Amino acid sequence: MNRGVSVAARPVTVTVDGQAVEVPEGSTVREACAKAGVEIPTLCFLENLTPVNVCRVCVVELEGSRALVPSCSRKVEGGMVIHTDTPRVRTSRKMVLELLASSVDLSAAGPEVAEWLAAYGAEPERYGRRAPARTARPDLGEAATVAQPPKVDNALYVRDYSRCILCYKCVEACGEDAQFTFAIAVAGRGFDAHISTEFDVPLPDSACVYCGNCVGVCPTGALMFKSEFDLRQAGAWDPARQTVTPTICPYCGVGCTLELHVQDNRIVKVTSPLDHTVSHGHLCVKGRFGFEFVQDRDPGG
Ligand code: SF4
Ligand code: SF4
Ligand code: FES
Numbered sequence: 189m190n191r192g193v194s195v196a197a198r199p200v201t202v203t204v205d206g207q208a209v210e211v212p213e214g215s216t217v218r219e220a221c222a223k224a225g226v227e228i229p230t231l232c233f234l235e236n237l238t239p240v241n242v243c244r245v246c247v248v249e250l251e252g253s254r255a256l257v258p259s260c261s262r263k264v265e266g267g268m269v270i271h272t273d274t275p276r277v278r279t280s281r282k283m284v285l286e287l288l289a290s291s292v293d294l295s296a297a298g299p300e301v302a303e304w305l306a307a308y309g310a311e312p313e314r315y316g317r318r319a320p321a322r323t324a325r326p327d328l329g330e331a332a333t334v335a336q337p338p339k340v341d342n343a344l345y346v347r348d349y350s351r352c353i354l355c356y357k358c359v360e361a362c363g364e365d366a367q368f369t370f371a372i373a374v375a376g377r378g379f380d381a382h383i384s385t386e387f388d389v390p391l392p393d394s395a396c397v398y399c400g401n402c403v404g405v406c407p408t409g410a411l412m413f414k415s416e417f418d419l420r421q422a423g424a425w426d427p428a429r430q431t432v433t434p435t436i437c438p439y440c441g442v443g444c445t446l447e448l449h450v451q452d453n454r455i456v457k458v459t460s461p462l463d464h465t466v467s468h469g470h471l472c473v474k475g476r477f478g479f480e481f482v483q484d485r486d487p488g489g
Pocket of ligand 1: 358361362367369370371372395396397398399400401402403
């Protein structure tokens with residue numbers, strides 16, 4: 189996991205879109221861009237995970253480099269000249285976003301994804317209308333999609349892989365970046381690549397310990413609290429009516445910070461801040477899902 193660079197790192201100067209910035213040695217190009225006030229879109233990157241370089245939406249042009257480079261993982265070197273908004277960069281990001289939007293349901297992704305689609309002029313519809321079911325070989329005029337029914341096989345969270353962009357974040361969180369449970373991995377090749385439990389067994393039969401750390405890092409809503417899923421199904425999910433209250437998990441002495449998302453006086457999901465020094469955004473099953481007791485108002489119950 190990338191927990192940031194050492195405070196003792198020596199400074200390195202690079203140029204971002206004509207502006208010289210100084211960042212500590214070991215910083216990434218993305219961090220240098222941030223220092224220059226340039227925000228880079230990312231999908232597979234998250235502060236509390238090791239970069240896996242799979243989405244390529246964060247690419248920038250680096251003078252002297254033949255290929256575009258992923259800014260989320262490429263480390264700065266003194267004298268680098270970086271361009272973040274060239275026609276080549278824009279075309280590459282547009283293509284990445286178009287291909288994802290043509291094959292994946294991005295409607296539950298964060299609002300920034302829709303903003304990037306508009307900003308880069310993405311036209312996913314030019315690949316054809318979306319095939320109604322997962323297929324790599326769609327009919328004429330249709331775009332291949334990963335459309336499939338959601339997997340609702342436990343009481344805590346739902347896996348809707350029609351929303352999955354295969355960013356690997358859940359695999360990282362379940363594995364070496366947080367949980368070390370390795371309940372999920374990428375199976376298959378090419379368009380058939382997908383997130384799977386061992387032998388594709390239902391989640392209750394897998395190694396999953398229901399920490400929900402995969403849910404916490406998923407950028408598209410492919411992994412979703414069952415409580416959120418049910419409210420969305422009922423047309424009642426409304427973030428505008430929700431409050432977020434930070435508190436400390438009551439279950440043990442570790443002291444994880446919880447963010448309770450509350451709608452209509454009920455806890456509807458729990459997150460944890462990524463920059464928290466104890467938990468780095470990751471929780472266990474109790475902190476993540478053990479909130480029902482709060483809502484048990486029956487004194488005799
Ligand atoms: S809930 Fe935890 S153990 Fe289960 S798949 Fe997700 S990250 Fe792995
Ligand atoms: S389920 Fe979510 S976190 Fe996992 S690969 Fe798909 S989009 Fe990424
Ligand atoms: S965010 Fe850099 S490759 Fe995905």
